[in-house]
Every structure is written in C-alpha cells, then in structure tokens.
Amino acid sequence: MSIQSVATRPFSGQKPGTSGLRKKVSVFRQPHYLENFVQSIFDTVPELRGGTLVLGGDGRYYNRVAVQTILRMAAANGVAQVLVGQGGLLSTPAVSCVIRTRGATGGIVLSASHNPGGPDEDFGIKYNVSNGGPAPEKITEAIHARTEAIEVYRTVDAAELDLDTLGSTELAGMSVEVIDPVADYAALMEKLFDFGAIRALFASGFRMRFDAMNAITGPYAHEILEGRLGAPAGTVVRGTPLEDFGGAHPDPNLVHAHDLVELMMGAGAPDFGAASDGDGDRNMILGRGFYVTPSDSLAVLAANATLIPAYAGGLKGVARSMPTSMAVDRVAAALGLNCYETPTGWKFFGNLLDAGCITFCGEESFGTGSDHVREKDGLWAVLAWLNVLAVRREPLADIVRAHWASYGRNVYTRHDYEGIDSAVADELMADLRASLQSLPGCVLDGLSVTSADDFTYTDPVDGSVSRKQGVRVAFSDDSRIVYRLSGTGTQGATLRVYIERHEADADKHGLDPQQALAALIVLADRIAGITSRTGRPAPDVIT
Numbered sequence: 001m002s003i004q005s006v007a008t009r010p011f012s013g014q015k016p017g018t019s020g021l022r023k024k025v026s027v028f029r030q031p032h033y034l035e036n037f038v039q040s041i042f043d044t045v046p047e048l049r050g051g052t053l054v055l056g057g058d059g060r061y062y063n064r065v066a067v068q069t070i071l072r073m074a075a076a077n078g079v080a081q082v083l084v085g086q087g088g089l090l091s092t093p094a095v096s097c098v099i100r101t102r103g104a105t106g107g108i109v110l111s112a113s114h115n116p117g118g119p120d121e122d123f124g125i126k127y128n129v130s131n132g133g134p135a136p137e138k139i140t141e142a143i144h145a146r147t148e149a150i151e152v153y154r155t156v157d158a159a160e161l162d163l164d165t166l167g168s169t170e171l172a173g174m175s176v177e178v179i180d181p182v183a184d185y186a187a188l189m190e191k192l193f194d195f196g197a198i199r200a201l202f203a204s205g206f207r208m209r210f211d212a213m214n215a216i217t218g219p220y221a222h223e224i225l226e227g228r229l230g231a232p233a234g235t236v237v238r239g240t241p242l243e244d245f246g247g248a249h250p251d252p253n254l255v256h257a258h259d260l261v262e263l264m265m266g267a268g269a270p271d272f273g274a275a276s277d278g279d280g281d282r283n284m285i286l287g288r289g290f291y292v293t294p295s296d297s298l299a300v301l302a303a304n305a306t307l308i309p310a311y312a313g314g315l316k317g318v319a320r321s322m323p324t325s326m327a328v329d330r331v332a333a334a335l336g337l338n339c340y341e342t343p344t345g346w347k348f349f350g351n352l353l354d355a356g357c358i359t360f361c362g363e364e365s366f367g368t369g370s371d372h373v374r375e376k377d378g379l380w381a382v383l384a385w386l387n388v389l390a391v392r393r394e395p396l397a398d399i400v401r402a403h404w405a406s407y408g409r410n411v412y413t414r415h416d417y418e419g420i421d422s423a424v425a426d427e428l429m430a431d432l433r434a435s436l437q438s439l440p441g442c443v444l445d446g447l448s449v450t451s452a453d454d455f456t457y458t459d460p461v462d463g464s465v466s467r468k469q470g471v472r473v474a475f476s477d478d479s480r481i482v483y484r485l486s487g488t489g490t491q492g493a494t495l496r497v498y499i500e501r502h503e504a505d506a507d508k509h510g511l512d513p514q515q516a517l518a519a520l521i522v523l524a525d526r527i528a529g530i531t532s533r534t535g536r537p538a539p540d541v542i543t
Ligand code: G16
Pocket: 018, 019, 112, 113, 114, 277, 281, 282, 321, 344, 345, 346, 347, 363, 365, 367, 485, 486, 487, 488, 489, 496
C-alpha cells in the first residue's frame, strides 16, 4: 500500500475550544476538513511516529467514518500501533484509562460531548496526551497554528477495517488492535471502589436508576452496575449508544434528563438516580426527591473520600474550576488541604494531578474526577457515591443536608443564554471588563462589591499563564457573580452566569436556590445588561 500525499488548503476556524474542535457534522464533512485537523495533530506531535495511539469515540453520527479516516492517516504518518475501541467506541474516561494502562503515546477522542448528534448536529475531535488528559493549551495552540499553514496531508489507499471483531490486524504495516471498550475501565473501577460493599447494598434492596441517555456509558453501566455489582436488570435505561442519541440532547442536567428527574422527584422514586452524557465524562447525581449540584457533589465526596478504599489514606489536595461553587474550599480548609482554583476546562487539572498536588477535582459543568485518570469521569462519580452510600447506609439527601449543617450551604445556580449573537455577547463581555476597575467599593442593591476582576490563572506547576478566563464580581456577604462565554458551543455564543452565596443559617438551607438567590439574579442582569442587550427575558437553561 503506498502512502499518498494529498494537497490541501487551510480552513479557517479550526481552533480547539474548551475541549477540542467541535463543529456541525456538515462542517466536518467538507472534503479535507477532518484530514487537515488530524494531519495537524500528527505534525504537532512527532512522538506519534513509531508510537501507540488510542482511538475511539462516543458513537455519534460520523464516528465510524472518522475512525476509518484516522486509521488510514495514522498508518501513513508512521504510527506503530493503534488501539481502537470495538465498533469505534470508547468513552472519554476510558480513552484516558487505556492511554495510561497501556502506556500509549496519546489518544484521539471523537465526541462533541453533551451536544446533540446526527447528520445535522455536532461532531468533535480532541487530542489527549500521554498522561491520558486533554492536550494542554500550548499543544492545542500549536495544532491550531498548523491548521492555518497546512498544505498536504498523508493517507493510504486501503479498504475499511473491520472494527467490530476483537483482535489484531494490520494496516499498511501499522498494527491495529480492536479492544473491548469496557474491560480496562471496569478493571480500574474494581480496584478503586469497594465492590463488595456496593454489591451488599444492592442485595439489601437498594434501588437506583442510571440514565445513559442513549450514549456511550450504556455498555459500561450495564457491565459494571448490573453485571459486576448485581443491580437488578432494568437499572440502566437508554443503555444502547445511538448515532443520534435517539434525538435527545445527551446532557445530564435538570432540563435534558427530565424523565430521570421526574422519576426521582415523584412518589415511589428509587434511592439513587444518576445520568451521564454523550461521551461519559459528565454526571448528574440525584437522591430520592433531591438533586445534588455538581459543586456540592465534589464537596461531599471530598469530605467522605476516606470511606472509599482508593482514597482511604486521605486526599493530597483538591481543585475546582473558578465558576464552580466554593463549597469544596470549605471542606479543604477543614481538612487542612490545598484547594486550587483553575480556569474552566479539565485540561487545567492535568498538571496538578501529575504533580501530586491534588486527588479530587471537579467542575460545576457536571464534571467530577480523581487522579485515577486525567479526564472527568461520569461513572466514577456514580460509583464514588454508591461507595459512600454503601458505607453510610443513610439516604443521600440526609448526607447532603448534614454536610450543609457542618459547612453551611453554598447556594448556587447557573443561568445559560444559548445561541445569542456572537457580536452582542462579545460586546457584553468587553463592556463588563471595561467596568471592572470602577466596581469595587460600589454598593449595588444594598450589596457592597469587594472585588471585581477577569480571572487570570498561573499554573503553579509549569508557570504558564491563562488570561481572560471569566469575569467575577464578589460581594461583602460571601456572594459572587461570574460571567463567561462558553467554549463548547457550535452556534452563536452562549453566555453563562454563575451565581452563588454562602448560607450559614441552617433554617434557610431548604430554600429553592432561585428564590434564595433572587436578588443576586436581578443584580447579575443589571450589571451586565443581559436582557436589554440580548432581548432575552430569561435564560434558556437553569441549573
Ligand atoms: C468541556 C470541558 C469541561 C468544561 C465544559 C464546559 O466539557 O471538558 O472541562 O467545564 O466543557 O465548558 P463551557 O462552559 O466552555 O461550555 P465536555 O463535557 O463538553 O467535554
């Protein structure tokens, strides 16, 4: 088989966002579009020549086509071996796990995460480095720079490989091993958690519902929850990955996982409910009649970490993204741990995890994880909760309420304004930034502004600096408002407004956050002029 060099021209806009390059399928389908980006990865990461690449995706529309394209290009670019998930499937945390357990050079994840899938919907591609985590900014920036200068990509002329049969084959001198997507990951989970205790919990009549949202975690959840842990058949719903996620939005939040939420809030709800997203890295946690915010989930898991075998010796430290609530900071202070505040994007946790500064980390965007891999991990969070529940044998809601009683409650909400005009969104953020210097000392609706800035992060491990990571305004009553634009959307701009206040008074812990934060919500609109600028009277999604 001969290597072909195909002439091409740069496409504009191949800039990875918060987590890889995400675009409409129609954009990826343009001749040479995917190839240009993939060649830019190979050109930017020369170690892949002669190395091992892990390859897989969440099974969304275009996954199979992209896997075949990447396999041909990997062979032409001198990759020695590709480990590809059966059917082209691998969850994002499983890619991270396989990279680490097999000592691979890196991995390519095909996913647009929680964005919908199908011919008219979204696709995405992301490069992960040898620690198993998303490539840091210096690499994604280099890949982007390469896409702007690319003139040629390499491929081989070969028939499609059979991706459905486990085992090894060869493509133009490159070894291709089709691996079981679940095996390495399930073995790792079994090492971390007390499967015996969780099995006993299920055997005692404890019931849960896991909503895989027609996405990648279905096979993992069937094997681990129903197979290894003995949860009754039917515990996992929507457990077969579909190319279009059954037309649903595979985003585990109160809006898109409404069937699960309805079940958990209704009469006869099971003890525990959870959902995961398109590529399996996000999670949503519910108890009977009770929703746990991702920020609280991180804090409660950190406070209970020693109940889990892998973390029984205690945590090294914790980290959260800047807009995530400060609930975990209070746990860290009580346990005498360092708590790091990073920009949004899991990639920023990588250095802290590698350097042994932290064990747990999390984000408000339904991401929770630990040092076991270098991605956030939806099923890991579910198993961590199950392990805590198996040891404590208390209702989930009681555990969280007791946590609030000890630490106070960081009442929290996020308001998303989706698909707004990019120019309007950019102007809103620019004006906010321009007002920052004049805000401290102002009294707004009776609240005194103590600080206002645009978050700049200096990585404590390598000293790299990331600027303009979100505008934050803090007030004297332990409350704050954060504004930033999403880096994962594919249409227009999405403005995210994060609102939080620490409530020490236990009598007020039961209030609905929208009520408890009502005054701040009004103020958030006023400071940024959201309604007047966007014409939107209310957010599209509230979490
Ligand atoms: C990605 C990143 C996360 C980030 C999230 C939200 O998640 O991996 O670290 O918090 O995007 O980003 P944004 O607010 O910019 O939309 P995922 O699950 O989409 O890969």
